[in-house]
Amino acid sequence: MKLITKTITYYLLISIPLLLLAVMFSYYRIKVQLNEEIEESLYKEALHAETLATSVKPNDLKLDFSNLSSIKSSAPHENSHTFYDTSIYNQLEHELVPYRMLKSYINWEGQTYLITNVKSTLEDDDLMESLYSVCVMIIGFLILAFFIVSWLLSKILWRPFYATLSRLNEYDIKQHKPYQFDKSSTAEFNQLNTALNKMTDKMYHDFLHQKEFAENASHEMQTPLAVIKANLSLLLQSPNLKENEMNQLQSIENTIKKLSALNKALILLSKIENNQFNENSSVNLNDKIKAAIENYQDLIQAKNIKIETELSNDLIIRINPALCEILIANLLQNAIRHNYMNGTIEISIKNETLLIANTGETLSISEDELFVRFKKNDAAKDSLGLGLSIVKSIVTLYNTQIQYLYSLNKHIFTLKF
């Protein structure tokens, strides 16, 4: 929910009950006030009538204040003034109209007279109706005013905030130059921007350090490995080596080979993730696939794997050529490594889709872990567990979709370019 929508919702939730309360209060206040006014005027009329009545003969008296006021003889009664609410039928409007009535008894020359004064009060309905319409008008006007004010505020006051927000959205640490958020005249936004500047600077420096560390670590590791490997080559040349010593040497050599392959793969991964392969060109995937199959003939023949290719069209993509080769090589190696003896590999290109499927045992790890570093199937002990992570990081770099499916004893990888 947008900030402005939220603000207005809360505003309405609070202001509507408040306005209703205010209307109810006004209604009673106005009603009381009006009654007081009417009673006062009725009382004045009654007094006036008394004065007139005591100066002339009451029977001849014709009051001209209002045709609804009257003076009559009445049964003996104490002097009193009493107000009543009453309704009188209005012939013009054909409805009962509320009236306030004052009955005054006066005793004069041994005779009791009843003076009745009436005055129409404002009808409740009318009062409610007008109050209601005023209230609706006020609410409507307030909402409108609030919309305009909020919109203007968000345009003017919140502008630095939205600017910061859009810059944050564009922020990519890999293409980072130390980042500066603009100054604003609002203290809070300045604080926010200062905090963000600090945070992105810290992130960037950590990122640089990490990158540097990965590079340095790999460099520093290659040299000792080279020393071990060189000494091993020399040691192999010594005469009089016994078989079990030779076997130990071979075990050391195999381990070093694995270690240096691991190191190379990690360097490659960090290079891909640091976006260090940025020179793209148009690459024909079909050619790369054919070349890779040719390259891996020895591995394919060793397992006597049958390769079925169905390249129905040329698929040309924008990619770094070296990365493209690595991508195809890793997918193919994966399909060979996790295959049976005498198994098959199907490779097909249809439109923008590359599909590589191989026969093989079901996964011993979950499908979600397939592309995770160092997660590997139990059967492949010698595997580094980095091949598919490399594949994943390459396809992520190029925003390509990769899907894995196991069906009919086949591992199927689908890439949509």
Next chain:
Amino acid sequence: MKILLIEDEPDLRKSIKQYLHQEGYVVESASDFIKALEKTMVYEYDCILVDITLPNGSGLDIIKQLKQQHSKAGIIIISAKNSSDDKIIGLDIGADDYLAKPFNLAELNSRIKALIRRRNFDGNKAIVVNEINIIPEERTVKVNNEQVMLTAKEYDLLLFFITNKNRVVSKNSIAEHLWGDDSDQMDNHDFIYVHLRNLRKKLAEKGCRDYIQMIYGIGYNFKVNV
């Protein structure tokens, strides 16, 4: 044959020196940029092995200096930075080859020999070992003057053996030589045996003696009596 080895890591320098010395080369070494520059200014070498990251400077600057002097030495970069950028720059400014650390000494030896062969075109073009005659330029092999038809892998394997003759070469170093980086992915070395068996068969058909000895599980030795 005189080789200059420019490498700052003492242990590596020692091993490489010892290995190449056994191959019959005269090997001198320099441990940093300044010493290396001094040697290259004063002496002539047939081949120079240069590390890129050196104390006091970059190996690339030594290569530039050598090229300015119109040095005839073959140059092989041996670097721990296996980056294609370094490789391209190095080859661009005139290095002949690039070998990423960690490498096998047998591989280094075969690169040096290949480089020296390329440099000495006017000399003897053929490599002759008893009845075997290889012409690297044409990639042809003759046994007793009869041509042997070898696949690319079989030819590379034979040349690698002969380059490192009378030495134990491990299966790992053969795999690295034949398959390069892809050998990282090979769990076993059965395919070497396939190529080796075919090579032996083809050589034997032309009456070649079997020089290739298996050394337990670890590798082979192309044994030629000297």
